[in-house]
Amino acid sequence: MPGDESRPCYLASEPFAPNEDLEVTDKYTGAVAARVPLVDAAVVERAIAAAGEAAAPMRRMKAYERQAVLEHCIARFRERFEELAALLCVEAGKPIRDARGEVARLIDTFRIAAEAAVRLGGEVLPLDISPRGAGHRGMWKQVPVGPCALISPFNFPLNLAAHKVAPAIAAGCPFVLKPASLTPLGAMIIGETLAETDLPRGAFSILPCRHGDAERLVTDDRMKLLSFTGSPEVGWKLKAKAGMKHVVLELGGNAACIVDADADIEDCLDRVMFGAFYQSGQSCISVQRLIVHERIYEAFRNRLIERTRALVSGDPKDEDTFIGPIIADAEADRIESWIREAVEQGARLLCGGNRSGRIIEATVLEDVPDEAAASCREVFGPVVNLERFSEFEGALRRVNDSRYGIQAGVFTRDIHKAMQAWDELEVGGVLINEVPAWRIDHMPYGGVKESGIGREGVPWAIEHMTEPRMLVVRDRT
Numbered sequence: 001m002p003g004d005e006s007r008p009c010y011l012a013s014e015p016f017a018p019n020e021d022l023e024v025t026d027k028y029t030g031a032v033a034a035r036v037p038l039v040d041a042a043v044v045e046r047a048i049a050a051a052g053e054a055a056a057p058m059r060r061m062k063a064y065e066r067q068a069v070l071e072h073c074i075a076r077f078r079e080r081f082e083e084l085a086a087l088l089c090v091e092a093g094k095p096i097r098d099a100r101g102e103v104a105r106l107i108d109t110f111r112i113a114a115e116a117a118v119r120l121g122g123e124v125l126p127l128d129i130s131p132r133g134a135g136h137r138g139m140w141k142q143v144p145v146g147p148c149a150l151i152s153p154f155n156f157p158l159n160l161a162a163h164k165v166a167p168a169i170a171a172g173c174p175f176v177l178k179p180a181s182l183t184p185l186g187a188m189i190i191g192e193t194l195a196e197t198d199l200p201r202g203a204f205s206i207l208p209c210r211h212g213d214a215e216r217l218v219t220d221d222r223m224k225l226l227s228f229t230g231s232p233e234v235g236w237k238l239k240a241k242a243g244m245k246h247v248v249l250e251l252g253g254n255a256a257c258i259v260d261a262d263a264d265i266e267d268c269l270d271r272v273m274f275g276a277f278y279q280s281g282q283s284c285i286s287v288q289r290l291i292v293h294e295r296i297y298e299a300f301r302n303r304l305i306e307r308t309r310a311l312v313s314g315d316p317k318d319e320d321t322f323i324g325p326i327i328a329d330a331e332a333d334r335i336e337s338w339i340r341e342a343v344e345q346g347a348r349l350l351c352g353g354n355r356s357g358r359i360i361e362a363t364v365l366e367d368v369p370d371e372a373a374a375s376c377r378e379v380f381g382p383v384v385n386l387e388r389f390s391e392f393e394g395a396l397r398r399v400n401d402s403r404y405g406i407q408a409g410v411f412t413r414d415i416h417k418a419m420q421a422w423d424e425l426e427v428g429g430v431l432i433n434e435v436p437a438w439r440i441d442h443m444p445y446g447g448v449k450e451s452g453i454g455r456e457g458v459p460w461a462i463e464h465m466t467e468p469r470m471l472v473v474r475d476r477t
Contacts, residue, residue, distance in 0.1 A: 005033075007034055010188075010192075010195060012202040013203055017037050022038040022208050024091055024184060027090070027325045028358075037207075039207045040209065044209060051148075054203045058174050065198065067117040067118050069199055070117060072193070077110065088103070094316055095318075096317055097319065102156060105159045108441050113462075114170070117170035120142045136473065141471075142462075143467060146173060149217035150177040151178045151226075151227070153180050157180065157185070163441070163456050165177060173465050174203045175205075176223070182327055191206040224245050227247075231252055232252050248455075251450065252404060255408060258292075258412070267433075272304070280325070281383060284380075285439070287435050288379055291388075291399065301366070313362070323361065325358035325359050326381060332358045332381075341372060342365055342368045347366060347385075352382070365383065376403070396424050399426075404449055406428050406452075407445075408421070409435045410431070427448065428444070428447045442459060446460075
């Protein structure tokens with residue numbers, strides 16, 4: 001990726017470059033890697049108006065036309081695969097192997113949306129369930145809700161934007177996307193690609209802007225849906241301001257993983273290394289709490305320390321790097337302080353905890369007090385807490401003893417315990433013999449409690465972006 005290049009944003013389907021006020025840095029070196037516009041509230045207003053004007057043309061697009069737009073994106077993303085991976089490596093500090101994985105998921109997400117675009121339908125609904133319904137026929141179909149306000153986070157700049165953009169296109173909804181200011185470049189390339197298609201004018205705008213200038217996206221009643229991915233502190237405040245529109249929130253977590261006595265330790269650790277430390281733990285479903293049966297605890301603990309110490313930290317452009325930089329100095333400061341606080345409150349630091357610039361070593365803490373931030377809040381960094389359990393029911397209670405609930409993992413060979421976990425864990429998804437950080441892009445994904453409302457995953461996002469419209473026909477005799 002060339003250094004210090006300029007890219008436009010997109011207003012009403014057209015490239016737009018009123019300034020170069022937003023500097024995007026290489027998260028490893030700190031150097032300015034690119035410049036993009038930073039728009040104001042007046043531009044956001046223009047985007048909202050354009051989306052409103054595009055609602056009818058988008059609604060009238062044929063299913064095969066929407067599919068063709070998505071298929072064009074798939075083809076272009078494949079052509080630009082390595083370019084996109086390199087861009088992620090720079091703007092997000094994502095290790096290059098992880099970056100390639102995200103580009104593959106971007107393509108998957110658009111592919112799933114392309115398939116879904118031609119499967120929107122409805123059904124015949126029998127009305128003669130009582131004498132009142134005799135002589136009436138019923139049917140319903142899905143119709144787009146209209147303009148959507150989409151706000152995406154920094155940690156998956158391509159795929160989490162795609163989880164909002166691709167379903168909106170498949171559903172026939174115009175949209176305004178606000179990407180994270182720390183990582184806007186992936187969204188700009190999505191816009192560049194959409195600008196090559198036959199979407200109606202105004203069907204999309206992609207606008208980096210300050211939070212205050214983006215507030216109109218949340219409060220304006222012309223926007224019919226708000227989809228936000230980010231922190232609970234911000235998300236719930238936005239919901240309170242959203243008025244009558246549909247709201248989907250994908251928020252934070254402190255995901256837990258139970259490792260029962262019959263688990264294969266090495267197999268489990270293979271997954272935990274990924275689940276806890278993938279992209280430096282900067283994921284809302286990163287494994288933060290490991291709850292391990294007392295019978296295997298010592299063996300598991302020793303191997304966890306050994307394998308964590310072997311993880312390579314450094315330049316994300318290096319193929320061997322597993323732990324790259326934290327997104328910003330302030331976030332690295334916070335994570336470092338939470339590790340220190342946990343130890344001061346009685347936790348044991350088993351390995352890691354050191355910092356070099358924005359890189360924090362993969363860290364294992366043991367017996368972190370419940371009130372410590374590293375336990376009860378979302379670390380969003382390469383930190384995992386280890387504790388033991390004796391009874392499976394107690395482990396389930398420990399998982400549920402959280403303000404969050406997106407996904408949970410359970411490693412067990414006992415089908416009855418697996419079903420019990422599915423029944424009792426207060427989360428959006430239970431993964432058996434897998435870590436909660438695992439996700440496929442068509443499954444329903446989302447949380448309960450403070451972790452959000454609604455579900456993403458392409459078919460489920462489309463459900464939110466459409467609504468049923470009923471037709472009743474009375475037979476004339």
